[in-house]
Amino acid sequence: MNNLTLTFTANDFMLMLQGAGITFVLTIVSGFFGSLIGFIIGWGRSLGLWWLYYLLGLFIEVVRSVPLIIQFVLFNSFLAIAGYPIDPFTSGIITLSIYIAAYVAEVVKAGIDAVPPTMVKAARGLGMSYFQCFRFVVVPIGTRSVLPSWTGLMLGLMKDTSLIAVLGASPPELLRSSQIIITRIQEPLAILIGAGAFYFIMCHFITVAVQRYETSWASKGKVTA
């Protein structure tokens, strides 16, 4: 490697690019599992069972009230003292998934609440079962109304993946790899601006992609609630 050079090299750029890739992968994987868990929690809270509603609500409240850094180290040291230490990267993904699930759950509940009760009644009146109604009426309408909030969460998640560095997870994501380069070439401002540009582009990319998707929906007619 080029540990001896004190200037920004092509390899450094590749390291940052790889870091951006890791950031992306972390976001996709924990975003996927987080959304899945969050969906189940949000659905569970919509069932009308008061004890389940408050139990899951407690989980959401706790996750949303504790800094992510602390959740990272707490989960990691919990695994250690429980006798099941796993590598920091995996434990980081699990923590991120649980963390974002709490936020997704709230969005899912908002989506379910956004479906007018009359529409559910209409669907049931057509002879649909609970699950058919949920699958074919509630989910499509609800998804449409909360897609922007969900996108916001995924962007937040991408930025939060940078905190996985506190676990010393490897391979390094974007911010950690930038730091590695900074330590060597001592050009923090330029490198950090570069890293910021990477984040910015990725955020922008996701935002535009979702907007495209939304417009393609909108052209198929809007739901009037």
Place this chain on the structure above:
Amino acid sequence: MIKIEGVRKSFGALEVLKGIDLTVERGEVLCLIGGSGSGKSTLLMCINALEGIDAGRVEVDGIDVHAPQTEKNKLRQKMGIVFQQFNAFPHLTARDNVALAPRRVLGQNKVETLELAEHHLAHVGLGDKLDHFPSELSGGQQQRLAIARALAMKPDYMLLDEVTSALDPELVGEVLDTLRLLAEEGITMIAVTHEIPFAREVADRVAFFHQGVIHEVGPAKSLISNPQMERTQEFLGKIL
């Protein structure tokens, strides 16, 4: 007296008022009728300068409304306006809704304005709703609140912009009753309305709008029963 001369107004490429001339005397009730998009509501907004004009002149009691040196807020104190969407202030109770402008704009003292508010709310039949928020009132009640709010400023003129259009049919009557009361009291009113029977009963004169011009204006009863212009006949034929 309100004098409107050659008023023109465009929104972008769309010309909504194409040279309007109209005079309204003190104590008169004038109804503006016509299809939607014919420019009736825009004209109301131009009379109290909520909208600017592109050409022409609007004069209220001899004051040029659109002249730059005119203090528009002073002028608007003389002209109460009530909108189609009631526009009650959602964060204030009925009483505070009515008392706000007399207290802050006219600078009357607090106790006085609260009493004034109670008086005007009672006048429109909301004497028992003083401490209710708009969200706790029906559409008809909110609209009557808006009327009371405008009246509390003791305006010389009332501008009414389709005040019954957003109401459920069964609530239209109560608002029209309130307006009848005002007409009997001799308040000058310019009302944009789709309630032709109401216009015929209450208005002194009616002006028929079509595509930004006044096609016909005349005494309410004769214009509605016996319209002279083809467009007017067509419109009234459809709506009655």
Place this chain on the structure above:
Amino acid sequence: MFDYRFQWRVVWKHWPELLEAALLTLQITVLSVVFGLMIGMVLSVWRKSDNKILYWFTATWVALARNTPALLQIYLAFFGLGALGIHFSPYTAVLAAITFNNAGYLAEILRGGMDSISPSQRGAALGLGMKPLQMYVYVIFPQVLKAVFLPITNQIVWAMLGTSLGMIIGLQELTGMTTFLQSQTFRPFEFYLAAAVIYLIVCETILIFARLVAWRAFRW
């Protein structure tokens, strides 16, 4: 469940340090929200400005604050600005970065709040003869306040959680102090759990207080 023996006494022994650190966390939170709100108000007004420079300045601030990680913003304040001859202490760097971040989000919240007020409310207020300032004070702002109250509460909570990033550049706020203490005592789980509980309590206090205020002030 496992052969681990929890030792809470050592946490209890360091309770005063944790409390002091928690107060520092609160201090940064309050300052960053107050400054953030002030800047955010200016930004939200500039955003509506016809002046192209003000508009782009605001748009850039908001986009940068929202589209890059807060940790990167802290790094920039702490390490990056050194290249320009600006040297911040960890405290100042965290306060500056979180304020920068808050201002960006709060500007958008305030803008959304303004946009949520129907334009016809302006017409109604002006129609009663109010001057623009009176319209804002008595009609628009009270309604904006309701619209932005909950989002701002969430932003306060977020700002507090965000100050925990100070740990990474060596600031001894609650998370930083916890990290320091656990490294001295080798009791990470106990210390981090204690810190988590403190954060939870502070958060809940903020939220309950906010709900109380909202319940009193926004009965409409």
